[in-house]
Amino acid sequence: MKHRLILLISPLLILPLIFFYECRSNKYIPDVCFQTNVLPIFISKCTTGGCHTGSGKDDEGRSDLTNYEGIMRQVKPYYPLFSEVYTKCSGISPEMPPKSSAKLTTTELEYIKYWIHTGAKNTSNCDGKACDSTNLSFTNRIMPILNTWCVGCHNATTAGGGFDFTSYDGVVACIAPDNRLSGSIHKLTGYSAMPKDGNMSDCEIKVIQKWIDTNYPNN
Numbered sequence: 001m002k003h004r005l006i007l008l009i010s011p012l013l014i015l016p017l018i019f020f021y022e023c024r025s026n027k028y029i030p031d032v033c034f035q036t037n038v039l040p041i042f043i044s045k046c047t048t049g050g051c052h053t054g055s056g057k058d059d060e061g062r063s064d065l066t067n068y069e070g071i072m073r074q075v076k077p078y079y080p081l082f083s084e085v086y087t088k089c090s091g092i093s094p095e096m097p098p099k100s101s102a103k104l105t106t107t108e109l110e111y112i113k114y115w116i117h118t119g120a121k122n123t124s125n126c127d128g129k130a131c132d133s134t135n136l137s138f139t140n141r142i143m144p145i146l147n148t149w150c151v152g153c154h155n156a157t158t159a160g161g162g163f164d165f166t167s168y169d170g171v172v173a174c175i176a177p178d179n180r181l182s183g184s185i186h187k188l189t190g191y192s193a194m195p196k197d198g199n200m201s202d203c204e205i206k207v208i209q210k211w212i213d214t215n216y217p218n219n
């Protein structure tokens, strides 16, 4: 009798623990944007090497993860733990991507999870307001973007690739002679894709590029 009682109430004891763990591991990421923050993760981690491309399912039954519609076939909006795109890639021993490929990072998983959690909407151009690409002041527009995305790894003590972006001269050293700055923010082949651990918005990339194209004024 006693055993039966324990058996009966044990799920009740375990559930709050799971719930507690889930809440604790939820990191609040404001304004997750599908096009900027979520789609690039699937493109870079799931569609390379011919996997998860094509419409519907490919020859080997792998679903298409190159676009919103394809991804949504494995998403239950508001319920990340019931969404295959999330559950298959998370946990201690994720089923996907296969062992030979790079796993999704904790930050990437948090983006996906939070995006599903808030309704899995097909959001794009999420800068809040229309992209202002008229203000190209180095001090007021370019530096704040670099401070947000780059300076943590590109400063006097840690100068990734030898580039220190804490001063105008430091930034210019990355433009002339071979404009590695443009190559890296557009993630072109032959350049290291930057920022290393995130994605700038389309607007931020556009603004930096326009500043470079107008001969990068120091204003």
Ligand code: HEC
Binding pocket: 146, 149, 150, 151, 152, 153, 154, 160, 161, 162, 163, 174, 180, 181, 184, 185, 190, 191, 192, 194, 195, 196, 197, 200
């Ligand atoms: C998490 C750290 C990190 C962040 C954030 C980061 N970088 Fe880098 N960056 C590096 C490291 C390390 C290297 C050198 C190794 C390499 O090229 O991957 C580098 C190299 C570069 C290079 C040379 C690439 C090449 O192909 O020669 C450029 C240009 C660059 N970063 C620009 C940026 C810009 C612009 C940002 C912000 C939008 C940024 N980085 C954000 C760590 C970072």
